[in-house]
Amino acid sequence: MSDDQWVSESAPYIRPREGGSSNAWTEEAARRGRQGGQRTLSVDTIPAPEEVRAALGLPQGEEVVVRRRLILLDNDPVELSDSYYPASIAAGTRLADLRKIPGGAVRLLADLGFVGEDTVEHVRVDTATDEQADLLGLAHGSAVLQLVRINATRDGAPFEVSIMTMPPERHLTYRLRRGAL
Numbered sequence: 001m002s003d004d005q006w007v008s009e010s011a012p013y014i015r016p017r018e019g020g021s022s023n024a025w026t027e028e029a030a031r032r033g034r035q036g037g038q039r040t041l042s043v044d045t046i047p048a049p050e051e052v053r054a055a056l057g058l059p060q061g062e063e064v065v066v067r068r069r070l071i072l073l074d075n076d077p078v079e080l081s082d083s084y085y086p087a088s089i090a091a092g093t094r095l096a097d098l099r100k101i102p103g104g105a106v107r108l109l110a111d112l113g114f115v116g117e118d119t120v121e122h123v124r125v126d127t128a129t130d131e132q133a134d135l136l137g138l139a140h141g142s143a144v145l146q147l148v149r150i151n152a153t154r155d156g157a158p159f160e161v162s163i164m165t166m167p168p169e170r171h172l173t174y175r176l177r178r179g180a181l
Contacts, residue, residue: 037072038081041135043098044068045087052084055150055161065090067105070135071164077136080165089114089159105160114159116151123147123172132165143168 028036048056048064056064064084071079083105085095094101094108101108106116128136128144138144144165151160 035072035074037075039070039072040098040100041068041070042066043096045091045096048084048086051148051163052161055148056084056086056158058086063087065096067095078166078170080132080135081162082165083160083162085109085160109159114151114153116160117154118152118156120150120152121147125168126165128165136165136167138167145170145172147172 147164152158
């Protein structure tokens with residue numbers, strides 16, 4: 001994707017979509033004449049990793065549901081996306097199910113009363129785990145970009161942490177527009 005240099009806006013990824021509409025990534029890729037897709041790799045209930053536990057404000061030992069997806073551009077892997085939800089929110093919903101979520105996770109969360117009104121994104125560089133390197137087609141020990149997105153309600157209650165891992169040549173540009181949300 002390094003030859004594309006396209007500007008991506010975060011707002012479509014955190015705004016609830018109408019049921020039946022395609023996901024934000026598929027639409028973004030299509031606007032550029034490309035094919036965006038994704039494959040759900042796993043959905044598990046696990047003890048919250050420390051970074052996720054702290055971001056969600058959960059007590060020690062609390063469980064989260066993690067949805068792990070491989071994001072594709074023209075059928076090539078370009079990103080791993082791990083989305084974490086408190087089990088108290090996700091258990092018994094499609095978030096905890098391996099099947100595709102009609103309208104997407106953001107729509108389902110909105111239907112459950114969780115709308116991202118306060119979103120924080122952190123960008124960092126890390127070393128790919130062996131699994132990340134294999135899934136993204138990178139040499140073991142390669143650097144990766146990670147975007148960590150924390151979504152919270154208007155009153156500041158966090159309900160989702162997404163960690164998106166990308167090849168190092170990925171170019172991230174953000175545009176913020178007044179009223180985009």
